[in-house]
Amino acid sequence: MLPFVVEPVRRSDAITAWAGLPTVLETMRSLGLEKVVRERLHVRERESGYSEARKVEALVLLMAAGGECIDDIGVLRADAGLCRMVGTLPGADALRTFLYAFHSEGLIAEAQAARKKDQVAYIPGENEALRELAAVNETFVHRVSRLSLCTTATLDHDATVLESHKREALAHYKGGRGYQPAVVYWAEQDLVVADEFRDGNVPAAMENLRLIRRAFAGLPSTVTERYFRADSACYEESVLKWLADPGRKDGPKGEIGFTISADMTVDLRNLCERVAKKSWQLVEERVCESVHCAEVEFTPGDWSKHAWPLRYLAVRFTARQGELYGDGRRVKYLAVVTNRAGEAIDLLRWHWQKAGTIEHVHDVTKNELGARVPPCGRFGANAAWYRLSMLTYNVLSAMKSLALPGILGSARPKRLRFLLFNIAGRIISTGGRLILRIAQELEERVQLIAARQRLRAVLLGVAPG
Numbered sequence: 001m002l003p004f005v006v007e008p009v010r011r012s013d014a015i016t017a018w019a020g021l022p023t024v025l026e027t028m029r030s031l032g033l034e035k036v037v038r039e040r041l042h043v044r045e046r047e048s049g050y051s052e053a054r055k056v057e058a059l060v061l062l063m064a065a066g067g068e069c070i071d072d073i074g075v076l077r078a079d080a081g082l083c084r085m086v087g088t089l090p091g092a093d094a095l096r097t098f099l100y101a102f103h104s105e106g107l108i109a110e111a112q113a114a115r116k117k118d119q120v121a122y123i124p125g126e127n128e129a130l131r132e133l134a135a136v137n138e139t140f141v142h143r144v145s146r147l148s149l150c151t152t153a154t155l156d157h158d159a160t161v162l163e164s165h166k167r168e169a170l171a172h173y174k175g176g177r178g179y180q181p182a183v184v185y186w187a188e189q190d191l192v193v194a195d196e197f198r199d200g201n202v203p204a205a206m207e208n209l210r211l212i213r214r215a216f217a218g219l220p221s222t223v224t225e226r227y228f229r230a231d232s233a234c235y236e237e238s239v240l241k242w243l244a245d246p247g248r249k250d251g252p253k254g255e256i257g258f259t260i261s262a263d264m265t266v267d268l269r270n271l272c273e274r275v276a277k278k279s280w281q282l283v284e285e286r287v288c289e290s291v292h293c294a295e296v297e298f299t300p301g302d303w304s305k306h307a308w309p310l311r312y313l314a315v316r317f318t319a320r321q322g323e324l325y326g327d328g329r330r331v332k333y334l335a336v337v338t339n340r341a342g343e344a345i346d347l348l349r350w351h352w353q354k355a356g357t358i359e360h361v362h363d364v365t366k367n368e369l370g371a372r373v374p375p376c377g378r379f380g381a382n383a384a385w386y387r388l389s390m391l392t393y394n395v396l397s398a399m400k401s402l403a404l405p406g407i408l409g410s411a412r413p414k415r416l417r418f419l420l421f422n423i424a425g426r427i428i429s430t431g432g433r434l435i436l437r438i439a440q441e442l443e444e445r446v447q448l449i450a451a452r453q454r455l456r457a458v459l460l461g462v463a464p465g
Contacts, residue, residue, distance in 0.1 A: 015426055016084075017081075018065065019438050026455045027402070032143060043101035043102075054089075056388070064413065073090070073095060074091075099375060100381050102127065102384035111124040121201045123206065123207055124380075127380060137192070144402075147458065154186070154187040155186060155227065165177065184214075184215035193215045226254070229350075231261045261335070268335055272316065281293055291317055294316070295313055316331060317332045338351075365389045371386055404451055
């Protein structure tokens with residue numbers, strides 16, 4: 001054993017193990033999130049107790065700190081020094097009751113009743129509280145983007161599986177049980193713009209246009225160039241028509257350049273197999289396979305009746321000598337549909353960049369921001385928890401871009417905890433001021449003083465709006 005003993009002391013507000021965590025709260029407030037929640041979200045049955053804004057702040061702090069369940073808030077509440085800096089935090093019971101307000105049994109019953117006779121899965125509507133929580137995130141996205149003056153928006157769509165052993169969790173396509181939410185992510189801004197919580201048995205291709213419309217509608221008016229990328233879950237006629245139509249209803253007018261992975265139907269595969277050898281272009285040589293592409297003429301369904309031309313890019317994967325794919329073949333084909341001009345290879349590489357954006361969001365939110373652990377069996381409460389995880393992702397993204405030094409610009413939450421949030425600090429009060437003292441060596445690494453000054457400047461610029 002190491003040469004020391006442990007002696008617990010009474011709760012002390014003179015020290016904290018979370019000296020850097022208040023920066024998360026300051027990021028939220030510098031962008032006016034507290035006021036937005038106060039104006040938009042009204043779920044309390046009485047005026048006493050913690051406000052909705054305080055509960056949202058507490059849940060974001062909890063997720064940013066690494067908490068995976070509501071009861072973990074007790075760890076933050078037990079740090080009297082932290083509470084001295086950020087104020088008293090709501091307890092687990094208050095937060096649990098808050099999340100319950102986002103659930104509506106009536107909406108679930110309506111969705112079940114609206115199913116077709118042969119349909120099992122359904123997607124419940126959102127109650128007012130859940131919609132307003134989405135509006136809170138939308139406003140936050142607008143305020144962050146206003147500071148960066150970004151005019152281009154590439155939106156990436158993808159669904160992910162949350163494994164769960166809860167009694168209410170339903171079977172998903174991978175063989176387990178859980179939920180399968182979908183997310184739309186703004187690549188240039190590193191922000192989640194829309195999400196939809198779904199049961200595990202909801203097919204990834206079910207009713208995606210609703211979420212896509214909401215994502216584009218949620219972009220700020222400063223965006224003038226719009227793009228979209230998705231896998232084959234979005235290869236559906238209504239989605240393709242809406243994206244391809246410059247005069248689309250219920251959406252922004254003008255071009256939306258898109259690439260979507262196409263279903264490899266028998267007809268499309270036969271067409272790929274008939275492509276002349278000389279027409280294939282080498283995309284890249286990989287360790288176990290060669291990748292080539294070629295443009296093919298293919299018209300799905302009744303698309304010829306529409307005026308918006310589509311291009312199909314066939315992709316051929318050829319395994320190395322002696323290697324076979326899972327179906328026993330040495331060659332496999334994929335395809336991408338697009339309305340964009342440009343070289344096929346460039347479009348494919350642009351399309352594949354989605355793997356490093358939206359899938360990164362799933363990885364971070366599920367494994368580091370609590371999204372993979374729904375708090376209860378109530379669908380709406382779980383949807384709110386998931387949406388708050390997306391909001392936490394956005395807050396941390398904004399904090400990195402607006403306040404933190406460049407070396408932390410790409411830091412994942414676990415690294416932010418190690419370098420910034422979990423700094424030990426001593427708190428003193430003198431001359432009516434509260435002072436947080438941290439080690440000089442740590443300050444030189446994380447530049448907490450400069451970060452707070454940058455956030456103060458943001459507050460002065462954003463608050464009037």
